[in-house]
Amino acid sequence: MTIRSIAVIGLGAMGLPMAARLAAGGFEVRGFDPVDQRRQLATAAGVRPADSIRTAADGADCVLLAVRDGAQAEQALFGPDGAEPALHPGTAVIVTSTIGAAAVGALAAAVAERGALFVDAPVSGGPRRAGEGDLLVVVGAPDAAIEGVRPVLDRLASTLTIVGPRPGDGQLLKTINQLLAGVHIAAAAEAIALARGAGLEPGVVVEALSTGAAGSFMLQDRGPRMLEALTGDPEVRSRVDIFVKDMALVAGLAAETHVPTPLAAAAGQLYLLAERAGLGAHDDSTVVTLLTGGAARTPEPDENRGERR
């Protein structure tokens, strides 16, 4: 199979830059998102807009899902407007979203029944790196399926880690990635809040501790945004409600495998508390304000929580 045309379903924070990057790489990209503004942005970025998932997928060699969660992925493929009619031998489905191994397993089985390839390929790295083809992509799929979609993955990934042959293997490693990321963000928030509470300059935590034994990518990346969150509202680069979803996937996997994860559980509760405090659509660095009490929070309308990312 040779992939020439790609339907990108979901033009959110990750889907839009991925679609734009694929279009700039010579693929014929059709994009769908229920939000008009996202379709307009995609059009400006060289993506052909579609007015439904089915239209986007019709005739495409590859359907790439960049939706928010498992329910949206299921709808995108098998809902009333789903891509299902376009799936047949010679086509491929790539799931770039973090939706968990169980959801991916069910979708993979249903896609296999249509004879199409299925590649579990959740991505990590954020919007900017998505637009530069600098993502970490963790893949669960048999070699033959990976080879089939290789040009697409190579256009998006600077690092491609093949975790195992089962759809869901990629999701498992991504879930563990999110456990660490979610805990490290919360830990950075606690460190900055405690420094402030103890009368230290909070910036000293980020400056003095980021590169030593206490260092983490998240302390270095989110630390400066947390300092900003103490007095303002940082630009949204990664939403709180993404971690609400992802820590729930961690909790589900932990329950299923009977592995105690007390810190991940505490972090999950913190993101839920942040969401309830009106921070769901704010940058995840704003969780620090829950601990300092210094938040200027603006409750968000519920529909934002259903937005495709």
Added chain:
Amino acid sequence: MTIRSIAVIGLGAMGLPMAARLAAGGFEVRGFDPVDQRRQLATAAGVRPADSIRTAADGADCVLLAVRDGAQAEQALFGPDGAEPALHPGTAVIVTSTIGAAAVGALAAAVAERGALFVDAPVSGGPRRAGEGDLLVVVGAPDAAIEGVRPVLDRLASTLTIVGPRPGDGQLLKTINQLLAGVHIAAAAEAIALARGAGLEPGVVVEALSTGAAGSFMLQDRGPRMLEALTGDPEVRSRVDIFVKDMALVAGLAAETHVPTPLAAAAGQLYLLAERAGLGAHDDSTVVTLLTGGAARTPEPDENRGERR
């Protein structure tokens, strides 16, 4: 003042290599530890052994504490065998241990009454780096006091961070360092245990995730030892009971400042559970075995918990 002679009190994992490094740097170093074997090791490393704290401190320009906790520090200075008689104007006390800001504040006031300088200088980096003068030293002291002991600090530190002028400022930043370090170790343990529980090769977590958004110094440093702990008992480089003590300091500071730190609290409980499971004197990477249930644990006699470090 010019420091020529130094009494090092506590020749444990950190005290011994620091004493040896100071001796090799031309200082006249007398060392005391209640454990015979530690004094013998110190002697072999060029340190003059003393049979009591008082003998070690008598006539010394500087008393450097490398003891386990606040109670030991108090005893070392003001106990029946304490260094107190040797403290007077022209001498200095350096506390390299992590004992918390409150304990340091009390000691600093008592030392000031004797006219001696007091420098709060907890260290970070572990035994190997202690022997190489490659420690992170976070200092709380007025400039004049720091200048007085500068040759000693410079011999031990590759990075010297002056947090503030108050004794205790160094302890505060070190406490926050330990919050992050303790949480990151526990997070790495959860990630490795969950990967294993989910049927992934646990090593893939360390290999694939250490350098990305999920990365931390502790995942990189303790990760490989945790993999070793799944089937054996790694060499002890940092003891579980050190984090029992340090997470208690974190909890104390959090309570005092009314800052919620749910992850640090959960991590503290994990170290306590590990200690109760007989892992107190084992490497802190062995906490992973609490989560996997794969531990081969050897309960330790209680006296080990009182050992000077």
